[in-house]
Amino acid sequence: MLEEPTDVVRRFNRTYTQRIGALDESFLGTGRPLGPSRLLFEIGxxxxxxxxxxxxMGLDSGYLSRLLRxxxxxxxxxxxxxxxxxRRRRVTLTRRGRTAWxxxxxxSEDLARTLVAPLSDRQRARLVDALATxxxxxxxxxxxxxxxxxxDARAVEAMAAYFAEIGRRFGFExxxxxxxxxxxxxxPDGFFVVATSDGEPVACGGVQRLPDGSAQIKRMWVHDGWRGAGLGARLLRHLEDRAREHGYAVVRLDTNDTLTExxxxxxxxxxxxxxxYNDNPWARCWFEKDL
Amino acid sequence: MLEEPTDVVRRFNRTYTQRIGALDESFLGTGRPLGPSRLLFEIGxxxxxxxxxxxxMGLDSGYLSRLLRxxxxxxxxxxxxxxxxxRRRRVTLTRRGRTAWxxxxxxSEDLARTLVAPLSDRQRARLVDALATxxxxxxxxxxxxxxxxxxDARAVEAMAAYFAEIGRRFGFExxxxxxxxxxxxxxPDGFFVVATSDGEPVACGGVQRLPDGSAQIKRMWVHDGWRGAGLGARLLRHLEDRAREHGYAVVRLDTNDTLTExxxxxxxxxxxxxxxYNDNPWARCWFEKDL
DNA sequence: AGCATTCTCTGACCTTAGTCAGAGAACCTG
DNA sequence: CAGGTTCTCTGACTAAGGTCAGAGAATGCT
Known part of the structure; x- marks a missing residue:
């Protein structure tokens, strides 16, 4: 019996909302209704x-205002x-607020403990591993x-992270x-793509036109904490697709031989x-792919 | 940096409610409010x-009745x-109900697909594996x-499953x-414990008094789909704890040598x-533990 | 300086979700 | 068949969560 990925996702979804979602609400609802509690927690x-x-939190401004009052x-x-x-207003916790927080x-910690406590050490390690993955x-x-x-601000932030990293590794300026x-x-000849998670840039990459009419992928970067999640490959595929849409038939890129991954x-x-194919002094390897 | 299990659980909790919980609700809320939708889905x-x-679903009977109306x-x-x-009443879907269902x-399937679609095959397999675990x-x-x-009905159900299994394996009557x-x-001398999940018995085990004053664990059973989750070990620990509370200092049990796990x-x-220590014709091994 | 825009707030309003007490029918037990 | 129990339902009520329109202050743009 081979199970479909979606079946597994759905089953987990069900288990999770029933077992933890429910617990979560009962744990957070401590005197105060859920809305104010969540807000208090989010203020931090x-x-x-x-x-x-x-x-x-995706709340209506009127509703949020009322919760704050x-x-x-x-x-x-x-x-x-x-x-x-x-025009903006800052919300901060008072002494009592910090206590409540x-x-x-x-x-929340208790809830997590409730969940892992009944498990043996081995089971706990397996659960932690599975959840982290x-x-x-x-x-x-x-x-x-x-x-x-x-x-754009996020593009600049991503590119700055990229430059900072190759600066550290190769002394690039x-x-x-x-x-x-x-x-x-x-x-019309190029574009720049930023991957964001919760509004934070976590990866980026751009495409520009080479003199011979092929496309060149540059400034590809993936945030440290996101390595190993297939994000790089996905971004690469995306850049290729977008390049194809732009009418390119060949894409090239250069890189340094120390970047084995x-x-x-x-x-x-x-x-x-x-x-x-270029005179980039930092590059040691050159690659090409037909789109 | 060694991460605490509770940190991992909490981080996952957050990721999950933000990314999937939110999606889940917006996917289910199709014209009808969430309550009726969930109910319809649950009727099946x-x-x-x-x-x-x-x-x-853990609903108030008045509320449920109103939702059904x-x-x-x-x-x-x-x-x-x-x-x-x-006295009981059965709810079934009409033609239109089945369509809505x-x-x-x-x-729900779309939601699951949305989640796995962006991943590569390898990543998808890892996710499925992690979620199943x-x-x-x-x-x-x-x-x-x-x-x-x-x-009790659930105890009887569990014990019937146990008898059915050893019936299949050893021809036990x-x-x-x-x-x-x-x-x-x-x-006062014995007790019976049933492990339930969603009201379904998934494991059981009992303790009785032996003539020499020690406790004997019997009828221990774990549901097929629950093997490998440490449930057996947990139940065993629980039975021992309860036996200790009952004043027992020694616990014994017998089993068949084919049950290697x-x-x-x-x-x-x-x-x-x-x-x-007994004349059970089905047993081939005998064990003991001091509490 | 004048005008459009951003940000927060208030008041009025509505839906959803849920609780509680009690009624009435069906069933079970002795 | 009398009395208690189980199951579902209705009516009355409440809290929680949320929407919408518009007001008023601060800011940015020209």
Missing amino acids: ESGATVRELRDR GLEGDGLVEVRPDLTDA RRLDDR ADLLVRAATVRLEDLPPT PGDAWRVDAESMTA AIAMYERAGYRAIAR | ESGATVRELRDR GLEGDGLVEVRPDLTDA RRLDDR ADLLVRAATVRLEDLPPT PGDAWRVDAESMTA AIAMYERAGYRAIAR
Whole structure:
């Protein structure tokens, strides 16, 4: 009996919502109804602006405002104008609020303990391993790939992370790469893609036109914590698809021979090594693939 | 950096509720509010009694009744007295109800597909594996161990499953074992424990008093689909704890030498082989442990 | 400076989800 | 067949969660 992936996902979904979702609610509902509790927990020990809370929790602004008045009335939070922009308001926990927050945190910890406590050490290790894997893959599967101009804040953040990393590894200095990339990786001949999770960039990559009319993939980067989730391969596939849509028939890229994992990935994806096609001083390997 | 099990559980919890829980609700909420949708889905293509629904979903009887009137009003279900007991009522889907049910099922399938679609084959296989493991272990961790009189319906069901299994394997015939067990495995000298998951018995075991004043564990059984989740070891520990509470200092048990996994479990739990202490014709090994 | 936009808040309103007490029919037990 | 129990239902009620329109202050843009 071979089980379909979707069957497994659905079965787990069911088990999970019934066993943990239900527990979760009963644990969080401590005197206060669920809404205010969740909000209090989300505000967290370092505080947040109303705007952020609205985005993160997806609440109506009127509803959120009312919830905040409630917490304020209980003396758990303080709301005051943001210093840099007085339209926004910052929410912070009071002393009592921090106590309440810690109680919620304890409950959440208790819930987790309730779940692992009945298991033997071996079973517990297996569960932890399975959940960590599932966590990574679920997050990877729900990453959003988005075309962004290289000048967009998230694109800049991603590219900065990329430059920082190759700076650390090879002493690379971006110089005027910022400006050059911004020009070459925009329409009509190029584009830039950022993968975001919870609004944070976790991977990126761009395509630009080479003089001979083929496409070149550049600035490909995957966040440290996201290695091993197939995100690189997925991004690569996405870039190829987008390049094909742009009318390219051949895609090339260069890389450094110390990046063995990246090279393995390119080879798995059907790239073959070719002779040097550019004068990039940092590159040691050159690859090509027909789209 | 060694991560605590509870941290992993909590992180996964967060990822899951944010990414899938939210999706789940938006997928199910198709015109109808969530409550009626869930109920419709739970009734299923084969129908159910009102009682079953109440137990499975943990709803107030008044509330459930009202939800059913709503579905009835939309022409999705029919409610009629149960044939064997006219106090109960059976709910079945109408033609339209089946259509609506199938739409819900499709949505749920779509959701699962959305989740696995972006992954590569290898990643998908890893996710399926991780979720299947997590499913088994989460279910195992949330099993309920309950003292029940051997005559209770669930106890009888569990013991019947046990007899059926050893009947298949060894040709064992219960005979008057039912009556004998029911007497010996009740207070004050004995007891019977049933592990239930969603109200279904998934494991059982009993303790009775031996002539020499030690305790004997009998009728230990774990459901096929639950092997490998550490449930047997947990049940064994539970039986020992309860026996200790009853004042026993020594516990014994017999088994058949073909049940190698059971024997391995007993040895891991600290049991040592002893000489034959009873005249059970089916037994080939005898074990003992000091409490 | 004037105008559009952003951000938060309030008031009015609605749906969903759920609780509780008690009634009435069917069943079980002695 | 009397009395207690089980099962479902109705009516009355409440809390929780959420939507919508518009007001008012602060800011950005030209």
